[in-house]
Amino acid sequence: xxxVVITGAGVISPLGSGVRSLMEGIASxxxxxxxxxxxxxxxxxxxxxAAPAEMKDEKKIPRQCRRSMGRMSIFAAQAAxxxxxxxxxxxxxxxPDRMGCIIGSTTGSAVSISKAFEIMLFQKDLSxxxxxxxFQCMSHSAAMNVAQYLGLTGYVxxxxxxCASSLQAVGTGYEIIASGRQDILLCGGADELHPSVTGSFxxxxxxxxxxxxxxxxxxxxxDKDRDGLVCGEGSGILVLEEYEHAxxxxxxxxxxxxxYNTCGSGxxxxxxxxxxxxxxxxxxxxxxxxxxxxxxxxxAHATGTVQGDKEEAAAIKHIFGNTAPVSSLKGHIGHTLGAxxxxxxxxxxxxxxKGVIYPTFNLDEIAPDCEGINHLMEPVEKEINTILxxxxxxxxxxxxxxxxxxx
Amino acid sequence: xxxxxxxxxxxxxxxxxxEIEKDRLKPEAHIFTDLGLDSLDIVDLVAALQKSFxxxxxxxxxxxxxxxxxxxxxxxxxxKREGH
Numbered sequence: 001x002x003x004v005v006i007t008g009a010g011v012i013s014p015l016g017s018g019v020r021s022l023m024e025g026i027a028s029x030x031x032x033x034x035x036x037x038x039x040x041x042x043x044x045x046x047x048x049x050a051a052p053a054e055m056k057d058e059k060k061i062p063r064q065c066r067r068s069m070g071r072m073s074i075f076a077a078q079a080a081x082x083x084x085x086x087x088x089x090x091x092x093x094x095x096p097d098r099m100g101c102i103i104g105s106t107t108g109s110a111v112s113i114s115k116a117f118e119i120m121l122f123q124k125d126l127s128x129x130x131x132x133x134x135f136q137c138m139s140h141s142a143a144m145n146v147a148q149y150l151g152l153t154g155y156v157x158x159x160x161x162x163c164a165s166s167l168q169a170v171g172t173g174y175e176i177i178a179s180g181r182q183d184i185l186l187c188g189g190a191d192e193l194h195p196s197v198t199g200s201f202x203x204x205x206x207x208x209x210x211x212x213x214x215x216x217x218x219x220x221x222x223d224k225d226r227d228g229l230v231c232g233e234g235s236g237i238l239v240l241e242e243y244e245h246a247x248x249x250x251x252x253x254x255x256x257x258x259x260y261n262t263c264g265s266g267x268x269x270x271x272x273x274x275x276x277x278x279x280x281x282x283x284x285x286x287x288x289x290x291x292x293x294x295x296x297x298x299x300a301h302a303t304g305t306v307q308g309d310k311e312e313a314a315a316i317k318h319i320f321g322n323t324a325p326v327s328s329l330k331g332h333i334g335h336t337l338g339a340x341x342x343x344x345x346x347x348x349x350x351x352x353x354k355g356v357i358y359p360t361f362n363l364d365e366i367a368p369d370c371e372g373i374n375h376l377m378e379p380v381e382k383e384i385n386t387i388l389x390x391x392x393x394x395x396x397x398x399x400x401x402x403x404x405x406x407x
Numbered sequence: 408x409x410x411x412x413x414x415x416x417x418x419x420x421x422x423x424x425x426e427i428e429k430d431r432l433k434p435e436a437h438i439f440t441d442l443g444l445d446s447l448d449i450v451d452l453v454a455a456l457q458k459s460f461x462x463x464x465x466x467x468x469x470x471x472x473x474x475x476x477x478x479x480x481x482x483x484x485x486x487k488r489e490g491h
Contacts, residue, residue, distance in 0.1 A: 063426045064445065127457070127465055131450035 004177045005406065006254040007246050008089070008239030009346040010082025012075040014051035014232045014333045018082060022343070023350050025332060026358050027379075031216040032333050033230050042195050047207035049215045050193050051232035051334030065149045068135035070109020073145040075235035075339075076190035080146045083186060087239040088251060091151060094184060100154030101186040102173045103143040103237070104165030105338040110194035112136035142190040142235070154182050160338075163301075164262070164393035165189045166236060167341030171260035171401055173240045183245045188342035190235035197337070198231045200394075204270050206305050207231075219304025219335070220362040221328035222313060222370040229303035232334030236342030254349045255387075255403040259288025265396030272308045272392045277315035280398035281388065285319075288402040295324045295402070296384040297357050299348040301392045302328035303335045304362075312390065313370035320373065324388070327376045331361030341391040345401065352384040352405055413460075413483050417476065420455045434477040442476075462486050 011018060014032030015025030025032065032051040039048050058066065058074050069077060080101065084091070091099065107113065116137055119128050135141060140158030147156040155176060159168040166189025173187035191197070201207045208228035211218035220226040246253055261283035265276035285292060298316060302309045316326060329344050336343050351357050359376040366375050384405070391399045418432045427442055438444045444452065453465055460483055464470055467486070473479055 059426075064443070064448075067447075127454060130454070131447040 001178045002180050003243035004174045004257045005241055005243050005246050006238050006257065006349065006403065007241045007251040008083040008087025009254065009349065010079040010084070010086060010237045011234065011343055011346055012053050012079050013234040013336065013343050014053050016054065017056065017078065019346060019350060022347060026329060026347060029361055030332065031361060032232065033215040033218060035212060035215050039195050042199070045195060045199060045202055046209040047198055047202050047228065047230070048212045049208060049218060049230050050198060051230060052193055053232070053234040061149065065145070067132040068148070069145045070112040070136035070141060070192065072105055072109055072190040072192040072233070072235065073136065073142045075192070075233070076103055076142040076146050076237065077149045079188065079190070079235040079237040080150060080186050083237040083239050084150065087241070088249070089184060089239065096153045098154055098182055099184040100152050100156050100182060101143055101146050102155065102157045102159060102169040103146055103187070104159035104161065104169040104189040105139070105142050105191050106160065106162045106165060108137040108139055108141040110192055110197050114194060114196060146186065152186070155185065161397045161399070162393035162395060163335065163337050163340060164391040164397045164399040165338035165341070167345070167389060167391035167399040167401055168262055170238060170240065170257070170342060170345065171262060171399060174257045174260050177240055177242050183242045185240045186237050187240050188235065188237035189338040191233055191337035191339050193231055193233040201229060201231070206270070208304060217362060219330050221300070221302035221304045221330050221360050222309050222366060222375055223363050224365045224367040226304045226306060226309060226367065229305050229330070230334040232336040233339070234336050234343060235339050236346050238342060238346060253406045255352065255405055257401065258404045259284045259290070259402035260400070261287055262397065262399040265398065268396060270394055272311045272396070274311045274314035274318065276396065277312060277392065277398055278318050281315060281319055281390065281400045284388070284400040284402055290386065290402065292320050293323065294386050295320065295388045296382070297348065297351065297387045298324050298326045299344050299387060299389045300326050300328040301390040302360070303330050308392065309367070310369040312392070313373055317372040322372060322374050325357050325374045325376050325380060327357060327360045331363065341389065341399065345389045345403070348387050348389060349403065352387055355383055356381050357384065408487055410480065410484065413480050413487070416459050417456070417479050417483065420452070420459055424451060424455045432476060434475065434480065436476050437474055438476065456483065460487070
């Protein structure tokens with residue numbers, strides 16, 4: 001098996017464009033959540049908060065590449081460009097069939113899908129559909145748009161597993177490079193805000209509804225007053241590279257990916273379950289050939305839902321007890337859905353680099369049903385060598401990944 | 408509708424739908440080689456012209472012969488004159 005390292009990262013997040021904006025926002029305890037005035041017209045929508053990302057500089061992407069991109073694909077293309085620049089890789093210098101991308105999302109562009117159905121259902125005139133509309137709506141829209149924009153000709157794949165999409169992308173990229181089939185893969189995910197997206201959680205009572213007038217107070221992962229998740233948007237892309245390939249070009253290495261696992265719960269489509277989370281994390285640690293004591297930091301999935309946070313806390317408690325520090329970044333940036341795994345992994349890697357762990361924003365009082373694990377309430381400076389990233393998704397999908405600092 | 412109006416409306420389509428600067432919109436400009444449109448763009452061009460001029464040209468055989476902006480001006484002019 002080949003070794004797989006991370007040599008670049010790019011982010012478009014609710015805290016701004018670039019990894020620096022993301023980390024500055026997290027370090028300063030900034031919330032990107034705001035009241036969504038424009039959603040007031042939706043009958044039956046109880047949650048009116050979200051964490052939008054700013055769309056800017058999109059016209060730097062040539063029109064003929066941009067026309068097939070919905071909002072999330074533009075985020076993905078910009079994050080991929082950042083990641084590529086960060087890695088120092090020049091695509092023309094790479095063997096063309098050995099470099100590709102794996103980028104996941106919940107669906108294609110939610111905004112574009114909505115527009116397409118407005119035409120199909122109300123105007124009933126197919127001649128009004130722009131030629132590129134379908135390309136914005138496809139499930140692999142972000143992956144294929146990034147590949148077309150950058151001219152990638154190796155593997156091009158999309159992992160569509162809702163909120164676990166981007167961590168599955170990174171995990172799948174790790175397995176493909178480890179198997180020797182590719183040298184470099186841009187891996188991550190993208191998703192975008194739309195009333196239908198928040199609505200999908202709202203109808204099953206998973207959104208935050210009590211903080212519409214105080215948006216910075218929600219979501220509240222692991223907190224006693226948590227009342228649901230807040231949707232965000234953006235994209236996170238990491239450059240995964242075969243270790244020897246990275247060494248040959250003297251690349252900066254953020255970390256080595258040493259373990260990955262994904263599994264289904266087989267029990268419920270919307271409620272996560274501690275038993276299957278334990279199975280997923282245990283499998284990841286086994287794959288990484290490490291014991292639970294070696295994990296220095298757990299970047300939790302914890303979205304602030306009443307049910308999900310409880311199950312994740314129980315699973316972490318079962319494996320780690322009160323040892324490894326745990327925090328969630330959803331309080332700062334909301335739940336960036338299919339992008340969350342990659343965006344939060346990038347943030348965790350930067351915490352590892354700086355030797356500081358940032359606490360869970362809005363965690364003021366630990367909920368009794370989330371006790372027994374090492375919650376961080378304040379920033380902690382410590383040597384971090386090994387991190388665990390969790391992601392769980394609708395459909396009973398779990399994913400977890402272990403990264404280790406290169407010595 | 409006079410010829411100048413046809414030119415202005417057509418050029419506006421190219422500016423708004425295809426982000427092409429005004430000074431590149433010369434009558435002799437080839438829509439593929441000079442203005443950079445491709446086969447997918449032609450689908451959107453036809454839709455935009457239909458909407459802008461209130462005509463139905465999707466199944467017109469003559470659309471296939473269009474190469475330059477002047478060809479479009481002439482084509483629209485003919486269509487309008489024939490009362491499509």
